[in-house]
Amino acid sequence: GAVVSQHPSRVICKSGTSVKIECRSLDFQATTMFWYRQFPKQSLMLMATSNEGSKATYEQGVEKDKFLINHASLTLSTLTVTSAHPEDSSFYICSACRDVSYEQYFGPGTRLTVT
Amino acid sequence: AQTVTQSQPEMSVQEAETVTLSCTYDTSESDYYLFWYKQPPSRQMILVIRQEAYKQQNATENRFSVNFQKAAKSFSLKISDSQLGDAAMYFCAYRSQGAQKLVFGQGTRLTINP
Numbered sequence: 001g002a003v004v005s006q007h008p009s010r011v012i013c014k015s016g017t018s019v020k021i022e023c024r025s026l027d028f029q030a031t032t033m034f035w036y037r038q039f040p041k042q043s044l045m046l047m048a049t050s051n052e053g054s055k056a057t058y059e060q061g062v063e064k065d066k067f068l069i070n071h072a073s074l075t076l077s078t079l080t081v082t083s084a085h086p087e088d089s090s091f092y093i094c095s096a097c098r099d100v101s102y103e104q105y106f107g108p109g110t111r112l113t114v115t
Numbered sequence: 116a117q118t119v120t121q122s123q124p125e126m127s128v129q130e131a132e133t134v135t136l137s138c139t140y141d142t143s144e145s146d147y148y149l150f151w152y153k154q155p156p157s158r159q160m161i162l163v164i165r166q167e168a169y170k171q172q173n174a175t176e177n178r179f180s181v182n183f184q185k186a187a188k189s190f191s192l193k194i195s196d197s198q199l200g201d202a203a204m205y206f207c208a209y210r211s212q213g214a215q216k217l218v219f220g221q222g223t224r225l226t227i228n229p
Contacts, residue, residue, distance in 0.1 A: 032215050043219045097215045104217060106160035
């Protein structure tokens with residue numbers, strides 16, 4: 001149990017376009033999901049907390065207009081990178097939080113390359 | 116704010132030997148959770164072990180065990196009988212009681228030499 005999926009696993013997009021990444025909790029409900037960004041050989045950097053039915057909470061320094069987060073249901077959160085630039089190229093990881101235990105379960109990540 | 120520090124960017128160990136990864140943290144809270152996560156080359160984050168701060172007994176999961184020193188704010192991970200599959204980045208993480216956010220350390224890259 002406690003499986004989290006992300007789609008797509010890899011995406012290449014052109015500069016100026018938008019790309020959407022989906023995060024799904026497959027076998028449990030998650031009121032809260034998290035989005036992280038990870039640069040090569042570095043730790044996970046929390047970008048935002050996604051709350052079902054309400055606006056996401058962004059960490060300091062993260063552009064909320066560039067990284068749009070929607071938590072439409074108890075099993076799905078999406079991250080849309082708008083007007084992507086090459087510097088947005090990175091590995092994006094989501095996690096879903098079990099409501100009862102607060103344990104976080106991680107998705108397999110999405111590698112975004114902006115050309 | 117809580118911070119987590121992993122002072123060893125890289126470690127290496129011979130296969131079948133034992134290795135200890137260090138982690139220290141800073142907090143003024145008395146109730147919290149500590150975790151070790153493994154991130155292999157696939158980049159999938161895998162929970163290795165967790166420790167509740169109120170428990171004095173050190174957590175153990177098969178070949179993985181921790182040395183939790185609450186007063187010293189230290190939380191090291193010991194891997195016994197190292198296997199090639201243990202090669203990965205290891206992250207120490209902290210979570211406050213009643214909170215959902217994790218605070219991660221910088222990570223330690225573990226190499227297993229055959």
